[in-house]
Amino acid sequence: MAATTSPERSTRSRSWRWTAVTGVSLLVLVTIHMVAHHFVVDEVGGLRTYQHVLDYISTPIIFVIEGVFLVVVTAHAMLGLRSVLLDFGLSEQRRRLLERGLVGLGVVTVIYGFVLIGVLASRA
């Protein structure tokens, strides 16, 4: 079976592979995140008190897991958004602009997320 080897096809395949890899990683990370927040605590809705949240996020292993989760979920979200927006049939120039915009949004999201959990962890 002959596969198309155009640059666009190659970019789409690479993007799809990263989406799949981050997606599979998220299965594990989301499960940890949801169980830790909502199933191992007794209160309705999961982690409840302010101090409870601070204690949770300041635990080193949890901080690392949540940090990795933040990076992977943001990457997956930006790749997914790119895929959806390309459905609009953008020109090559607009596609490049879109990709730069999504990289920028992803970087800002990750930085903000790390600042947030870093500040909270320092308050514990």
Added chain:
Amino acid sequence: MSDTRAPSSERDPGVDEIVRSRRGDGPVSRKLPGPVAWFDLRSRSTGHLAFSLNRITGLGLVGYLYLHLAVLSTLLGGEDSWNGFLELATTPLFLGLDLLLVFGLLVHGLNGTRLSLIGSGYVPNHQKASFWALMAFGAIVLVYTALHIFGGES
């Protein structure tokens, strides 16, 4: 690579042409151009339904990512700010929205896994069977989650 198309009886008339132009490893291709087609389920295959659900839940989850960051930002305002949010978050309406979130996660996660495995050629393409089997599993998890969320309410 195995043929990843749905049975001919389930396919859109233009699918063959699209599939021919997109052969090889990679994503399971969309069948019609433009997001408008996601919502058009008339005479569509299970594969199209799965594709549309994946896109719609994906967009919802991206929105939730930023909503979640905004909500967690209330923690920066201190204990009073967080407690104010908690009062709102534990109302039945918000607990229901939690369940909607879990629904989105299950549909997107399970269906995404299925698409990854089919697209990479690790499993044969049985769109209907794999989709409905995973959705049945997801429904069981959703019911368990609902019982956990609302069962603990007091």
